[in-house]
Amino acid sequence: MVKKEKSSFIGHIRPRQIKAGALRLRATFCLGGFSFLAFTILTITGVLLMFYYQPGDKAFATLSEIDSALPYGGFIRSLHFWAGQLMVISVFLHMVRVVWTRSYRPISELNWIVGVVLFVSTVILDYSGYLLRGGQESGAAASVGQTLLRTLPGGQALAIVFFGQPSPLNGSTINVFVWHIFILSGIAGFLQMFHFWRVRKNGGVRPL
Ligand code: HEM
16 A cells, blocks of 8 residues: 555656646646746755855845855845745735635645645745845844734744744844744645645546
């Protein structure tokens, strides 16, 4: 059974056959595929930025150097920023398409729930990326986020888990950096693979 599941996981990458209608642009507007393309660009440019970016007190300075002193640094940074904005828009539109075609219904309920988690992680990734700039506007955005979190039950603890405990050793962006590059990106990457696998297991896109 485990072997069968494993081979079906690998097989979904290039299925032997799909319904002809699934290839029509109007079926999906390729919004899920576009979201994945944006995520791939974000991963590649994010890894490149990590070679130079330093979280904490030096964040703002290293980003200015990436912009001005590194060959193609500004281009890579802009690609990362715009791919992030486009991903938020395309994931949202993909969700609208799923609601419009009522594709959240059985047998796709699980994929709908996975999608909701993907949407939330995409928005938090975009927000945390903004905080990583380490500039004045990031500080203001962090204050807004902390105030909002603290209104939730257990929000004080949540704020410390996400934003970290301010200390001379922990510049404001170090905690958020770990969430951005490792935890949230890892969750989003893993869930996307699971999401695609479920689309295939459910017999492709619906309703067709
Ligand atoms: C990182 C974000 C996401 C990626 C990369 C992604 C990718 C995809 C892809 C490639 C498909 C195949 C059909 C298509 O392209 O439309 C799909 C289907 C689906 N997605 Fe997403 N998705 C994401 C987020 C979401 C969100 C936020 C929801 C809803 C809350 C969602 C719910 C679904 C459902 C229910 C299906 C099956 C649709 C059907 O049967 O027609 N996905 N997704």
